[in-house]
Amino acid sequence: MNEIIAYIRRKLSIRVSLWVVMFAAVIFVAALGFLFYQSREAVRQEAIHRATTILDRTSLQVEGILNRVEVATNMTVWLVQRHPNVADSMFVYSEGTLRNNPDFYSCSIAFEPYYFKEYGRYFSAYSKYEGDSIRTLQGGSDNYQYFFMDWYLMPTLLGHPCWTDPYMDLDAPTNTYEMVTTYCQAIKNKQGAVIGVINTSLSINWLSQTISAVKPYPNSYSIMIGRGGTYFVHPDSTKITRHTIFTQTMLEPDTALTALGHAMQRGEEGMRRMVIDGKDSYVFYKPLGKTGCSMAIVCPESDIFGGFNRLRHTVMGIVFVGLLVMLCVFINVITRELKPLHRLAREAETIASGNFDAELPDFERTDEIGQLSHSFGYMQQSLVRYIDELKLTTAQKASIESELNVASNIQMSMLPSVFPNREGLDMHASMTPAKEVGGDLYGYLLKGDNLYFCVGDVSGKGVPASLFMAQVTRLFRTLANQQMAPADICTHMNEALSGDENPTNMFVTMFVGMVNLQSGHLKFCNAGHNPPVIGGGEHHGEFLQMLPNFPIGVLPGLEFQGEEIDTIKGRALFLYTDGLNEAENRDHKQFGDDQLLSILRNTHFESAQQVVEILYNEVQRHRDGADPNDDLTMMCLRMQ
């Protein structure tokens, strides 16, 4: 599965095709769903109409005949009530009723026990068709006590004429059963007391045959139940008169069937959808006149919707196959359309591997892929141009870097790397430029017992500062060589580097000192430079208090003031540029004067070089990998 998903992710053609087909499927499903729903509803309505029509027709047919039975019985009752005491007339009335209505089954005029005393306890004038003739006899005996029969009791107890539930009447001569239903009406005397009951029976074999024949669909069938739910028509003949609609619910409760039975018993008319014999079915039901019977047509859903379902399955199949074909066609077309892109991808790989002169295919297309191809060609040309320019620039940069290296070497060579080896003097200095070349400087010159030294910082950085620094270094050495005092050196240097001599307005801060190596007497001049630290180690270190002076090169004509210290023997002098105390870490936090002073105070001075290296390492640690923000120059001088 994961492989299939991975494959689909790799294949744009399949992905796009799937999206399109899925979208199409959604549209199809929605459209067909609506269509199927509407069609199904139409089929359902048609089925309802069909079943209802059959039920109405059957009901009307039944009612027509029932009405005739009721009218005939009413007429007979009227006749009996006119001559209630003439027993023999009753035989004439019952026979006459049948004679006038050849489609009736039987007629019985039964009286209360001992009503006609001459006939004893039982008197019932009973007539029945036998073939084309009518047989009339007196019914009732100890073996057939009619006044306990339903047909006799019902109209008396209910107080109105009624139809009994159908029952199977045995015709003894032919030993055949006839399904009959009986209309019963009580006969009352003038005082309103019941004196007997007239019972007119109607064979409903024709009705059961008519209902049985109702078969609107191949597997549909009809049922008829009586007031007590007894089946009088059912496709399973063993159930007729033996089962009721509720029988099967007694062992396996079926609320739907029970509800249907109750609805039919109540004489309701309607339609229900339910499961019958394991099949989803529609049941249409309607009462049959006033008989208390109800008829139902059971139509399996598979029959009603058989044609519809076949059509639906066919359409679904066509749509499914169509979508599959659509998917294949889409994949094929999109793959073909994307072929140039594959070629472009291959060519791009060739170009990416360094072959910028690879020839791109000409698709001769004006669509998006053609545009992409043209753009790609243009990109290739631009790339070639850019690479050429890059090569040139790289070569130029390499040349500049080479020159800068030379300049750096020259600059470093201007700074002394060897320091005077005199007894009682320990001196060391270093300069680390922030870029290839820097603007910091230091230097010294030993003239007899006097040692001239300086530390300076030219404004700006890079090549201009390095050239200015070279000039300052040369001037310092020249002027020191003339054994001038530090203040004079600064004055002369200022004259040489300011005004028209300095069109770029660069300047340098500088500390120039001259120490007598014999006495330790120090003369110095500070030209706007950071104050050196005097002391340190076991001695209490502090910043040297000095007169303020301008930096050199700012204004011409300045007279720099010098200062003196009787002796610096035993006290180290530490000079530096702002690349030390203003060194920044990644968070732009500066190294600071306090930390400088603290380190110097807490360092045991073994040598000048050791002091310079300790501070260099401290600065590196403080930077914590950050690029240097300025040149760093330090000088330490110690006299014993």
Add this chain to the structure above:
Amino acid sequence: MLTAILTLCFNMVPFTMAAQDETIVFTPQWTAQAQFAGYYVAEAKGFYREAGVKVHIEHPTPTQPAMARLQHNQCQATTLQLCQALEIVDGGIPLVNILQTSMNNAMVIVSARNEDPLKQKGARVGIWSVGFGQLAICMSIMDHLNYEFVRFAQNVNLFVAGALDATLAMSYNEYYQLVQAGITVTDKNVYRFCDHGYNVQEDGVYMTRSYYEKHRNQAIRFAQASKRGWEYAAKHPDEALDIVMKYVDREKIGTNRVMQQLMLQEVLRLQVDRESKKREFRLRPDMVKRASHLMVQNRMLDREVTYQELIAK
């Protein structure tokens, strides 16, 4: 009606047979149904033959009760309810109970839905035209309900049609017919006599004492084989039901297997004594006394009929 006439003619045949072959013609008090399963089983499984007794089972017609057949010597043995037997003995015909099957009363009153039979004073209540229902008449008088009893021939149609307010029913027969007709039965609309101090035994097999005295040995063997039939039916209810259905089909009775299955279950349940929890097959003196007292008290008997009068001596 023609059916009744033909049945009457047919029923005359056993009389002759009984006289000639000493065959016991046994008439259950109702049409073929599981209420008599034990006798059908005894006949079908050959228990009567094995017991050396010839038995022929003949059913009554709906309007000709079994007792009438016994009185007219149309049969030699019949099933009767205890109250019926008491009435007959009180009427001057000595009877012998040769086998008692029922140990509990099955009669109930079913009222229309949501109606309580005990609150339906003066209600029209259906009662069998062929007897039974003596306890209901006693209960109506003693509980001052003054029911108007309407005698019906056979089924529950009158009640279903709404012509009656309530109807008497046997818990194994009409009760299920009512359920089968869609009547809703609940604890409220069903009154069970056995739960209200009227638990009087019902079905037993009876002979006239004169016949019994002459055919004692034959009667005992008939009773033992019948008892064996009932015990077999209790152990093999499915097989017993198959046998019942053969009799039902032969007699063309309008019933079905579900109804007969439920009836057999209920009849077998009623045969288990409430106190001993056993199928005892004996008449209980206390129940005879209770029934007799009730019927004397309500003037249905002229005198008390005793247990001793009913049993074989």
